[in-house]
Amino acid sequence: MSTPHAMRPPTQAQTIDAIAIVGPTASGKTAAALALAQTLQAQGGAEIISVDSALVYRGMDIGTAKPTREELAAVPHHLIDTLDPLQSYSAAEFAKDATRLIRDIRARGKTPLLVGGTMLYLKALLEGLNDIPAADPEVRTQIQQQAESLGWPAMHALLTQVDPITAARLAPGDSQRIGRALEVWTSTGQTLSSFHQSAKAHAPDWHIPVISLEPADRAWLHQRIAQRFDQMMAQGFLDEVKRLKARGDLNPDLPSMRCVGYRQAWEGLDAGWPEAEIRERGIFATRQLAKRQITWLRSMPGRLVVAADAPDALTQVLQKVNELPL
Incomplete structure (x- = not known):
């Protein structure tokens, strides 16, 4: 691997809030983040904030491809092993936690690295979330009963009629998110996507460049x-x-x-x-x-794309960071 250009001086690097390294599952995000963190040691170091809805759970190590003990020890990691599998964790909670962590890491003179593939979490952080209503158990039960009768693909088709934007990013069998979107529609008469759209008007003023590892060859x-x-x-x-x-x-x-x-x-x-x-x-x-993750990524026009399957992908990531208008 060729040697990347030297990173910019620490005083300039401090002008960004964080760097996001995203991509579909198995695209090499962990390796890229660890390489970048090592390079940033000369600028005070880095800490990794996991952007992954599965890594938050304790006891779920193998099936989540959780970073190894050595990898976790090499760089401080956050939002890994924080919850029991019986608990739930929302995009809004992630945005709140990540906001706090970014400020804490910055206060320590380090660079926060947002690393993962749960795009809804990243979207919540970058664009903000509006006051989506809390779950309504009665409405949820009604939707569950309807789904047991019709099947989730039929419920997905129903969601396509009332909220095509949300339906387009969900798989027909994604019962949890389909049910939630239909619950919001039933409870409020407004689409989940409309809540997300209106949230953009109140988006936080982050300076977080997004580096996206996307394979040229599927x-x-x-x-x-x-x-x-x-x-x-x-x-x-x-x-x-x-x-x-x-x-x-x-x-x-x-x-x-x-x-x-x-x-x-x-x-x-x-x-x-x-x-x-x-x-x-x-x-x-x-x-x-x-496939769904790549669809999400392609909806982010400002991202900096690196071919994950390129032989010099890690070097390209480091060069992208070096070329940022910091």
């Missing part, structure tokens, strides 16, 4: 996803899910257990699928997640 990403899933299976992923099931207080409808891979493993263990079928379904679901 087949490269598919191969990486399959390799990662095989590695997780070899490391004992199914045993991890069995331990979570054995707790007795978790269920497959919780946000934690709906994370990609866990949902398929839980369902497969309940149904007695062979490991090969769990693997196939898990890889397919992860590919679908990556």
Whole structure:
């Protein structure tokens, strides 16, 4: 790998609030973040804020491809292992936590690195969120009953009629988010996307450049996803899910257990699928997640794109940072 240009002086680097490194699953975000953090040591150092809805959960290590102990020890990390899988965590909570962390890390003279692939979290931080109403248990129950009768693909079709913008970014089987969007519509008569749009008018004044790792060849990403899933299976992923099931207080409808891979493993263990079928379904679901993540990324015109499958991708990331108008 060629040697990147020297980073800009610390006094100029302080003019940004943070740097975001995003991309679809298995695109190399962790490696890029660690390389950047090492380079920033000369400027006071860096700390990583996880932008990942699965890494917040304790006991979910293998299936989330959580950074290793060595990686966690190399650079301070935040918003990893902060919740029990029984708990939930929202984009609004992330935006609040990340705002506090960015200010704290900056106060320590370090650069915050926002790293992950949960695009709704990043959107909430960068654009703000309006006062979306809290969950209404009665409306949620009604929608759940309707879904049990019609199926979630039909509910997705219904959402397409009332809120096509939100429906376009959700998979037909994403029951949690489809249900939430329909709940907002039923409770308020307003679309979830309209709340997000109006939030932009009150967006925080962040200076956070976004570096996006996007593969030029989708087949490269598919191969990486399959390799990662095989590695997780070899490391004992199914045993991890069995331990979570054995707790007795978790269920497959919780946000934690709906994370990609866990949902398929839980369902497969309940149904007695062979490991090969769990693997196939898990890889397919992860590919679908990556596809949705790339769609989100392409809606961010100001992002700085690096080809994740380029041999010098890490060097390009460092050069992008060096070239920022800091």
